[in-house]
Amino acid sequence: MRNNTVRLALIGLLCFSTSAAAWGPQSQIAIVSTAGRMLAKERVAPLSRMEREIRQGASLTSGELELLMPYAETQPVRAILGEMEVLRAVREAGVDPYFAFRLGVLGKVTAIATAPMRTAEPVYRRMYYDDVDQRITRPGLDLKPREMVDSATYFARLDREIEARQAQLERDYRAGLGFEGTARATFGQDISRSINAVGDVWYTVLQRRGIAAGVSQEQKRTYIRRAMAFYIDRGSLGEINAAYKRFETLNVHTADLMKEIGDMMYEAGMRERAVQEYLAVLEKEPDRRDVVRRIAEYYIDLADEELDNDRLETAHDYYARALQVDPLHPFAEAKRLTTARLIRDRDARLAATRAAIAQGRDLEESAELRADTRRYAEAITQLRDALELYREVTSEFVIERRAAQAGINRVTARLRDMRAGLQESAAELTGAGSSIDVADLADTEGALQRETLYKRMIENAYEQELERLRPQVELRIDEQN
Numbered sequence: 172m173r174n175n176t177v178r179l180a181l182i183g184l185l186c187f188s189t190s191a192a193a194w195g196p197q198s199q200i201a202i203v204s205t206a207g208r209m210l211a212k213e214r215v216a217p218l219s220r221m222e223r224e225i226r227q228g229a230s231l232t233s234g235e236l237e238l239l240m241p242y243a244e245t246q247p248v249r250a251i252l253g254e255m256e257v258l259r260a261v262r263e264a265g266v267d268p269y270f271a272f273r274l275g276v277l278g279k280v281t282a283i284a285t286a287p288m289r290t291a292e293p294v295y296r297r298m299y300y301d302d303v304d305q306r307i308t309r310p311g312l313d314l315k316p317r318e319m320v321d322s323a324t325y326f327a328r329l330d331r332e333i334e335a336r337q338a339q340l341e342r343d344y345r346a347g348l349g350f351e352g353t354a355r356a357t358f359g360q361d362i363s364r365s366i367n368a369v370g371d372v373w374y375t376v377l378q379r380r381g382i383a384a385g386v387s388q389e390q391k392r393t394y395i396r397r398a399m400a401f402y403i404d405r406g407s408l409g410e411i412n413a414a415y416k417r418f419e420t421l422n423v424h425t426a427d428l429m430k431e432i433g434d435m436m437y438e439a440g441m442r443e444r445a446v447q448e449y450l451a452v453l454e455k456e457p458d459r460r461d462v463v464r465r466i467a468e469y470y471i472d473l474a475d476e477e478l479d480n481d482r483l484e485t486a487h488d489y490y491a492r493a494l495q496v497d498p499l500h501p502f503a504e505a506k507r508l509t510t511a512r513l514i515r516d517r518d519a520r521l522a523a524t525r526a527a528i529a530q531g532r533d534l535e536e537s538a539e540l541r542a543d544t545r546r547y548a549e550a551i552t553q554l555r556d557a558l559e560l561y562r563e564v565t566s567e568f569v570i571e572r573r574a575a576q577a578g579i580n581r582v583t584a585r586l587r588d589m590r591a592g593l594q595e596s597a598a599e600l601t602g603a604g605s606s607i608d609v610a611d612l613a614d615t616e617g618a619l620q621r622e623t624l625y626k627r628m629i630e631n632a633y634e635q636e637l638e639r640l641r642p643q644v645e646l647r648i649d650e651q652n
Contacts, residue, residue, distance in 0.1 A: 193286035194365070195304035196230070202362060203229035203278035206369035209314060216377050221271035228275020229282075239276060239397075247284035248326045251277065251372060255320070258376045260383035261394050264417045268410075269398040274376070278369040285329055285365040287336045295344040302350040303358055310359035315367050317374040329368060336361060391423045399432050403439045411436075411444070426455045430462060442469055467497035474506065483514045517567075524564055524571045531560040531578050538585070547589050554589070558582045 194202065204226055211219040218225060236243050242250040254277050258270065283289070288296045318325075336357060343352030350358075395418045402411045415432075418424070433448030446469050449462045456462075474489030490507035493500060534557035541550040557578065564575035 193283040193289040193300075195300040195307075197304040198300065198307050198362070199279050199282050200226055200229045201307045202282045202365045203275055203369055205312075206278055206366050206373065207274075209366065209370050210317075210373055210377075213317065215317070215374055216266055218266075218271060218274070218373075221266075221268055224268045224271040225275035225278070228272040228277075229279040231276060231279065236276065236279070240280060243280045244283065247280050248323050251280055251284060251326075252323065254280070255372060255376050256383045256386050257390055257394060259379060260386035261391060261421060262376065264420055266377070267414060267417065269401045269414070272401065273394075274373055277372060277376075281369045281372050282365045284326060285333065285368040287333050287361050288340055289333070289337075291337055291341045295341050298344055298349065299340055299354060302354060303362070306350075306358065307362070310362045312366065313360055313363040314370075315363075318371050319379065320371050320375045325371070326368075329364065332364065388423050391421050392425070392428050395421065395423065396428065396431060400435055403435050403441070406439070408441065408444060411441075426452045426459065429455070430459070430465075433462075433465070437465070437469070442472070445469070463497050464500070467493040467500045467503060469493075470496065471500075471503060471506065474510075478510065483510055483517060486510050487514065521568055521571070524568055527560045527563060528571060528574050528578065531557040531575075531582075534560070535578070535582065535585075542589060551586065551589055554582050554586055558586075 204222060207218040207222055207225045210216055231239070233244065240250045240254060242253075254273070258273055258277065262270070264270075286300075288299045291299070336353075339353040339357075343349065343354065346352075398414060398418065399411070402414045429448055429452045433445045433452065436442075436448060437445035446466055449466050449469075452459055452462045470489045470493035474486040474493065477483075477486035477489060487507060487510040490503055490510055494503040494507060497503065534553045538550040538553040538557070541547075541553065561575040561578040561582065564572055566572050
C-alpha cells in the first residue's frame with residue numbers, strides 16, 4: 172500500500188513538472204507575441220500596441236502562474252476554458268493593458284497545452300525544447316484562418332496530432348538523432364500549431380458575443396482587484412483612475428472591494444487618492460469603523476511628517492482633523508496636546524530671542540553715546556555685552572539668526588574702530604612716560620581674547636592717568652580763577 176502511495180505521488184509530481192516545461196521560455200514568448208501580431212494584422216483587435224503587456228503575461232514564472240491560474244500547469248485545458256470565460260465576462264470594460272496582460276497569460280497556457288513532447292521523458296523533453304529555443308527565430312510558419320474554440324474538443328483534436336508528433340520526436344532523440352531528424356523538419360509546423368491555437372483562443376474571447384456562463388460576481392471582483400493592483404504597481408494615477416472608471420461598468424463594486432483598492436493605493440504611497448476611495452466607502456456604509464480609523468491614520472501620518480519637519484502649526488491642525496474624524500482614536504488627542512505644548516515652548520524661545528536682539532541693539536545705541544563723549548572703556552563694555560547676546564541666538568529661527576549675525580558683524584567692526592579711538596585717547600592721556608602700553612591692550616581686545624582682563628586693565632590705566640594729571644588740572648583752574 173505504501174509503495175502504491177509513493178508511486179502515485181511521484182506520478183503527480185511528474186505530471187506537474189512535464190506541464191511546466193512545455194516549450195522553452197523563449198519559445199513561449201515568441202509564440203504568444205506572434206499570435207498578437209497575427210490578430211492585429213487580421214484586425215481582430217489592436218494588440219500590437221500592447222505587446223509589452225502581452226509579453227509580460229507570457230513571461231510569468233511557474234509560481235506566479237500558479238497563483239493566477241491554479242490549474243494552468245496540471246490541467247491546462249481546464250484552466251484555458253475557465254480563463255476564456257472570465258475574460259469574456261469582463262471584456263465590456265475594455266481591452267486595456269491589464270486585459271492584454273491576461274491574454275498573454277492565457278496565451279502562455281495555451282502554448283503549454285499545445286506543445287509536443289509535453290509528456291515525454293524529461294531528459295528528451297528538455298533536449299527538444301532547448302533545441303527549439305535556440306532556433307525559434309527561424310521557423311517556417313503555417314498560419315491558418317481563425318476558428319472558434321467551443322469546448323475541450325478543440326484541444327482533443329490537437330492532442331491527436333501532438334501525440335503522433337511526440338512519438339516521432341521521442342524516437343529520434345532516443346536514437347541520438349536529436350534535432351537533426353523529425354524535429355528539424357517539423358518544428359515550424361509544431362510552432363505554428365501553438366500560434367494558431369493561441370490566436371483561436373484569443374479570437375474566441377474577443378469576438379464571441381453573449382453572456383459568459385458560470386462566471387460569478389466574485390470572479391469579476393477578483394479580476395478587478397488584480398487589475399487595480401497591476402495599475403497601481405505601474406504608478407500612473409491617470410491610468411488608475413481610467414481603469415477604475417472602466418471597471419465600474421461591470422457593476423460589481425462593493426464597499427469591501429473599494430476598501431481593498433484604497434488600501435493598495437495607500438500602501439503604494441497614493442494616499443490622497445486612497446482617502447477619496449475611503450470616503451466613497453463611507454458613502455455606501457457610514458458605520459465602517461475600519462475605514463474611519465484608516466482616514467484618521469492618514470491625517471496622523473501627515474501630522475507626523477509635518478512634525479518631523481518642525482512645521483508645528485500644520486502638524487497640530489492635522490492631529491485635530493484626525494481627532495475630528497475619529498474621536499476615539501487612541502493617540503490623536505495625546506499627539507495634538509504634545510504639539511500644542513511644543514508650539515508654546517517654541518513661541519517662548521522666539522520671544523526670548525527677539526528680546527535678546529532688542530537688548531543688544533539698545534546696548535549698541537548706548538555704546539555709541541558713550542563713544543561720542545570718548546568714554547571708550549564703557550562703550551567697549553556695552554558692545555561686548557551686546558556681542559554676547561547676539562552670539563547666544565541659535566539657528567532655530569532663521570530671520571532672528573540673520574539679525575543676530577548682522578549685529579555680530581556691526582559690533583565687531585565697531586570694536587575695531589573704538590580700538591583706534593582708544594589708542595588716540597591713550598596717547599593724549601599718557602604721553603611718552605606711561606608705564607602701561609595701552610595700545611598693546613587695544614590689540615589684545617581686537618583679538619577678542621582675555622576680554623575681562625582687558626576691560627579691567629584699561630579702566631585701571633584710565634584712572635591712574637586721571638590721578639597723575641589731577642594736580643595740573645586743578646592748578647589751571649586756580650589760575651583761571
